[in-house]
Amino acid sequence: MSQPSEPILLREDDGGIARLTLNRPQARNALSMALMEALDAQLVAIAADAAVKVVVIAGSGPAFCAGHDLREMRSRPGQASAEETFKLCSRVMLRLVNLPKPVIAQVHGVATAAGCQLVASCDLAVAADTARFATPGVNIGLFCSTPMVALSRAVPRKHAMEMLLTGDMIDAPRAREIGLVNRVVAEADLASATQSLAAQIAAKSPLTLAIGKEAFYRQADLPLADAYAYASAVMTRNMMAHDAAEGIDAFLAKRPPVWTGT
Structure with a gap:
């Protein structure tokens, strides 16, 4: 067989x-x-x-x-x-x-x-x-x-x-x-x-990785001024995420961050 x-x-x-x-x-x-x-x-x-x-x-x-x-x-x-x-x-x-x-x-x-x-x-x-x-x-x-x-x-x-x-x-x-x-x-x-x-x-925030990877490829095909405008909007939205707040607070408190992917 x-x-x-x-x-x-x-x-x-x-x-x-x-x-x-x-x-x-x-x-x-x-x-x-x-x-x-x-x-x-x-x-x-x-x-x-x-x-x-x-x-x-x-x-x-x-x-x-x-x-x-x-x-x-x-x-x-x-x-x-x-x-x-x-x-x-x-x-x-x-x-x-x-x-x-x-x-x-x-x-x-x-x-x-x-x-x-x-x-x-x-x-x-x-x-x-x-x-x-x-x-x-x-x-x-x-x-x-x-x-x-x-x-x-x-x-x-x-x-x-x-x-x-x-x-x-x-x-x-x-x-x-x-x-x-x-x-x-x-x-x-x-x-x-x-x-x-x-x-x-x-070990990084999965949400941050997803945001960053998408932004990297999208901005690469844009003219410089448009790339900055796009990246600024992305970073603003990223700043509103829970993981961004957690990451900043953990950095300031000198402790490891706990990611939730949100």
Whole structure:
């Protein structure tokens, strides 16, 4: 009797941190339609789960994510199938940005094409010192146009263009240098370093995190004066929240705050 196969996406919750692990190790965690649908569904569930404060996205096996599943894409020829693939991928990436909880990529091995897009779409990224990144579509005649959207918003334009036009791999220190990842740690310390960062953020007010994440992305697309006007309105509303009053009172009284998320 055959054993049931493992889910292609694993979820583990601990201390307010939801860890989502891409679980197609034999395919370098390539983003098949099924994996993207599973990731999308979990992000929808997490958005409504008050117990989750921070999300970590990791990969099983030798790689973080090797991009789209090219074998699957070639088995589903035609414009309609291609449109379905890229539409679903874009929905997942937007879901990450719009999720009212911070998302951290925990990167090992390679993160290429849509895998690099996934890293760039997360709010933060911690990489093993052996990790490598690329948008290599140009090498196979398929420019990384959708990964370009996230990449060009995460790193300066000329660095993004160099990655997109050459398709070359960059190492983890270079990825940190251009702003694609926040921290680079020894591979043996990757999980613990990511967990430590996630726990530090999870200890903050969940309401404040949600307000701040939404405001960060919205103001970034506004002209300077409009950004200040928008941010001032956000901060005013934030000031009226219970957690803001609690945080200020706790700071003045030199005691730990007790967050209620209101």
